[in-house]
Amino acid sequence: MKATVWLVLGLVLAVPPARAGAPAQTEKTLDEIARVATIMVDGDVCQHILTPRALEHMLKHDPRDDWQAGDNYDVNNEAFIQTKKTLIRLAMIAPFPVDVNLWMPVPTTKDVHIVIRNKYDLSQFWNGDLEQPMPAPVQQVLKTGDRVTVAEKPGMVSVLAPVRNSLGEIVGVLEVVSSNSAPAHDEQ
Amino acid sequence: MKGAGKLRKLGSRLLLLLLVPGICCWASDFAALSAYHRPDPFGGIVASDQPGANWGHAIKLIAARGGYVSFQLVVKSDHTCSNCKLSIEFSQPVEVYREWFHFNTPDKHYYPDALVPVNLPYTFQMPDQENAISGQTARAFWVDLWIASGTKPGLYHGHARLLEGASSKAIPFIVSVTSAEIPAQDVVSIDSNTYGLGWLRQQYPKALNGSDRSNEDEQFHLVQQYYIIFYENRTTFHILGYSHAGYVDPGFAPELAGSGIQKHIVSWDKFDRLFGPLLDGSAFADTRRGPSPIPFMYLPINPEWPANYLWWGEPGYQTEFTNVMGEMEHHFREKKWTTTQFEMFFNQKKRYKGFEWDGDEERFPADYSYMLAYHDLLIKSLPADTPVHFIMRADVSWTMGKQMDILKNAIDLWCASGGMYVWSSDKLPELRQRGDTVWNYGGTPSVQDVSVSTAFDPLRTWIRGVDGFERWLAVDPGTTPFQSLSDGGTETLVYSGERFGVEGPIPSIRLKLQRNVVQDLDLLEVEAQRGDRDAIKAQVVRLFDNTSLAQWSHSSAPPPAGPVLDWTNADIGDALKPYDAQFPTPHPNAWQSVHDFAVEQFGGAQ
Numbered sequence: 001m002k003a004t005v006w007l008v009l010g011l012v013l014a015v016p017p018a019r020a021g022a023p024a025q026t027e028k029t030l031d032e033i034a035r036v037a038t039i040m041v042d043g044d045v046c047q048h049i050l051t052p053r054a055l056e057h058m059l060k061h062d063p064r065d066d067w068q069a070g071d072n073y074d075v076n077n078e079a080f081i082q083t084k085k086t087l088i089r090l091a092m093i094a095p096f097p098v099d100v101n102l103w104m105p106v107p108t109t110k111d112v113h114i115v116i117r118n119k120y121d122l123s124q125f126w127n128g129d130l131e132q133p134m135p136a137p138v139q140q141v142l143k144t145g146d147r148v149t150v151a152e153k154p155g156m157v158s159v160l161a162p163v164r165n166s167l168g169e170i171v172g173v174l175e176v177v178s179s180n181s182a183p184a185h186d187e188q
Numbered sequence: 189m190k191g192a193g194k195l196r197k198l199g200s201r202l203l204l205l206l207l208v209p210g211i212c213c214w215a216s217d218f219a220a221l222s223a224y225h226r227p228d229p230f231g232g233i234v235a236s237d238q239p240g241a242n243w244g245h246a247i248k249l250i251a252a253r254g255g256y257v258s259f260q261l262v263v264k265s266d267h268t269c270s271n272c273k274l275s276i277e278f279s280q281p282v283e284v285y286r287e288w289f290h291f292n293t294p295d296k297h298y299y300p301d302a303l304v305p306v307n308l309p310y311t312f313q314m315p316d317q318e319n320a321i322s323g324q325t326a327r328a329f330w331v332d333l334w335i336a337s338g339t340k341p342g343l344y345h346g347h348a349r350l351l352e353g354a355s356s357k358a359i360p361f362i363v364s365v366t367s368a369e370i371p372a373q374d375v376v377s378i379d380s381n382t383y384g385l386g387w388l389r390q391q392y393p394k395a396l397n398g399s400d401r402s403n404e405d406e407q408f409h410l411v412q413q414y415y416i417i418f419y420e421n422r423t424t425f426h427i428l429g430y431s432h433a434g435y436v437d438p439g440f441a442p443e444l445a446g447s448g449i450q451k452h453i454v455s456w457d458k459f460d461r462l463f464g465p466l467l468d469g470s471a472f473a474d475t476r477r478g479p480s481p482i483p484f485m486y487l488p489i490n491p492e493w494p495a496n497y498l499w500w501g502e503p504g505y506q507t508e509f510t511n512v513m514g515e516m517e518h519h520f521r522e523k524k525w526t527t528t529q530f531e532m533f534f535n536q537k538k539r540y541k542g543f544e545w546d547g548d549e550e551r552f553p554a555d556y557s558y559m560l561a562y563h564d565l566l567i568k569s570l571p572a573d574t575p576v577h578f579i580m581r582a583d584v585s586w587t588m589g590k591q592m593d594i595l596k597n598a599i600d601l602w603c604a605s606g607g608m609y610v611w612s613s614d615k616l617p618e619l620r621q622r623g624d625t626v627w628n629y630g631g632t633p634s635v636q637d638v639s640v641s642t643a644f645d646p647l648r649t650w651i652r653g654v655d656g657f658e659r660w661l662a663v664d665p666g667t668t669p670f671q672s673l674s675d676g677g678t679e680t681l682v683y684s685g686e687r688f689g690v691e692g693p694i695p696s697i698r699l700k701l702q703r704n705v706v707q708d709l710d711l712l713e714v715e716a717q718r719g720d721r722d723a724i725k726a727q728v729v730r731l732f733d734n735t736s737l738a739q740w741s742h743s744s745a746p747p748p749a750g751p752v753l754d755w756t757n758a759d760i761g762d763a764l765k766p767y768d769a770q771f772p773t774p775h776p777n778a779w780q781s782v783h784d785f786a787v788e789q790f791g792g793a794q
Contacts (some may be wrong), residue, residue, distance in 0.1 A: 002191040055658040064758035071586075071757070074552055080544040081500065088498045117541045119492045130539055 043165030278346030349492025368791025377656030413692030433542030513569030634676030
């Protein structure tokens with residue numbers, strides 16, 4: 001069922017899980033995870049997540065079918081699972097709920113797409129679309145390779161860090177993110 | 189449904205009689221309308237409902253027992269009135285709602301839809317200051333008359349009365365209560381679906397002010413109110429408690445702790461507070477229909493719950509899954525929640541980037557194996573003799589025929605795209621033989637569609653012989669529905685009652701019309717079981733839109749050519765055009781004709 005509208009609404013309205021501790025300590029923890037994440041996440045594997053067929057459909061526009069890109073979105077399971085499990089382990093470093101998301105540029109365009117999200121639905125940038133315009137902080141990390149801390153969305157902090165492949169190229173960006181909105185505990 | 193409407197040869201049994209008003213020199217007009225002819229705020233009828241509309245000063249209705257019968261009252265006045273008073277005298281229970289006129293952005297016209305409950309006598313102003321429509325000259329009221337099961341058949345007389353100062357106008361009405369009894373159980377499950385809790389926070393800013401987990405009780409109460417309003421209006425309700433990336437909202441699952449062999453349930457408190465009254469039926473004690481456990485419920489199972497996705501493909505995943513689900517079965521059994529069908533349903537799609545496979549509307553053949561793997565896990569979790577009904581559900585479209593073969597004996601509930609099902613309907617006997625349940629799914633008619641459009645999907649469900657129909661999103665009226673409907677209300681059948689002081693949802697005209705349709709289908713099914721089912725169905729579709737049974741079940745055009753992965757939504761739309769073109773836009777009185785047939789034929793008019 002076509003649930004995109006609901007999905008975006010849910011993202012806007014969702015009460016994200018909480019982090020504990022002072023903001024400075026939180027940022028320090030997130031930054032440390034981001035630093036380790038750059039080391040642990042394999043950029044070559046990330047580059048194999050999206051299938052060529054899915055990319056082909058992302059790049060083409062069908063005026064008669066608004067859903068064609070999403071309906072044809074597909075991933076290579078092995079690369080996806082390996083990377084997602086690494087992101088989950090990285091998030092577990094924090095003693096409070098954290099998501100580590102993977103962003104990658106969409107080839108031949110100026111857009112970016114989130115490639116892997118995690119269970120708290122946290123992100124300061126994702127708008128619910130398959131792909132979207134490149135946020136400036138993501139662009140900055142792709143260009144410089146520096147880690148960047150972002151606190152644009154109320155209550156949320158993200159540290160962005162580069163993902164490199166075996167050639168040393170920056171091929172993606174990790175968003176290590178938490179929120180200060182408060183569940184009593186981790187519902188999971 | 190397209191094309192010009194056709195006048196029904198079978199005349200409406202809802203008689204609108206023109207009588208001489210009792211008092212002359214009255215500047216207002218007080219009139220009755222059938223439930224299917226919606227008024228506009230300027231003294232007219234909305235365009236789509238105009239054929240066959242009659243403004244009446246008396247009304248006669250025919251009703252079965254154990255259900256509602258409905259009509260509308262309209263006060264038209266070109267002068268202001270600060271102290272108009274509406275009252276109704278009737279020996280049976282009466283529920284009255286003021287109709288809210290929504291500005292519909294797509295066609296820039298006003299339509300009544302939200303129904304705000306009022307207590308009688310009801311004092312009101314003309315025009316409605318709150319609705320704030322420039323040039324408004326009409327206010328409208330929806331009247332539901334409840335005819336309880338066991339009511340003595342006969343003629344019941346009532347009056348609706350409008351007072352303005354010393355002046356008075358009355359509309360007499362007669363209800364012919366037949367011996368027909370609407371069964372307590374509906375023949376089709378017409379379902380209203382939604383996802384998560386984000387929509388609640390948008391629609392109840394006062395109740396959930398500054399919403400966080402401290403508003404948990406208010407959230408749980410509101411969720412229960414949605415179950416109640418849908419139950420009272422003969423639809424079931426589904427609310428999915430997890431996101432595309434696997435986050436489970438509070439209360440939608442028991443709380444877990446530990447990892448691997450240590451993972452277990454540590455608290456049922458929230459889950460039981462939210463779902464306990466729904467699962468034992470006590471939440472519905474104050475409804476007309478009486479207490480009854482909910483028939484269906486989504487489980488929180490997803491790739492991230494109860495097992496940690498980190499262990500997917502490793503022994504720990506099965507251990508966590510089976511241990512927690514075993515505990516869940518034990519809890520449900522102890523609570524005697526043995527009526528509800530607990531659905532293991534995967535809603536995630538890989539396009540939302542949480543997981544690598546589609547659970548909903550699977551398109552890629554590689555994803556089928558996940559469904560089989562989870563079915564295996566569920567079976568491993570449960571005692572063979574469990575009295576609790578854990579089932580596996582799949583929502584299918586692109587590849588439904590193939591899935592119905594490959595996933596046989598794994599899927600118990602098929603929720604199949606209402607349009608594309610026409611190409612797989614020949615599988616129904618086989619699915620029936622397996623004991624599977626089959627639903628269709630689709631959207632909700634817009635307010636600008638002819639009122640009787642709400643009957644189409646419930647009717648098609650019954651005609652096709654499937655078990656239910658799910659409106660995939662039925663609680664989202666948009667951000668400012670009382671100012672304007674951005675999408676014609678196609679994602680809702682209810683509205684937030686908060687601005688009117690109601691602690692929960694309020695119904696819509698479309699929900700009420702749908703309820704009345706389901707009541708009639710229940711009656712028709714009783715008679716179909718006694719007699720010639722096909723003849724009764726054939727008569728019903730002839731009365732509804734002058735079609736034949738074969739038109740409803742089969743398409744003359746095949747599905748798109750080539751592999752499914754090459755199909756587009758446009759291809760499907762094109763392939764379905766010949767099927768859709770068979771159904772003309774129904775006349776606003778179309779269902780009235782079916783209602784009269786159902787109640788009069790099988791109950792005997794008084």
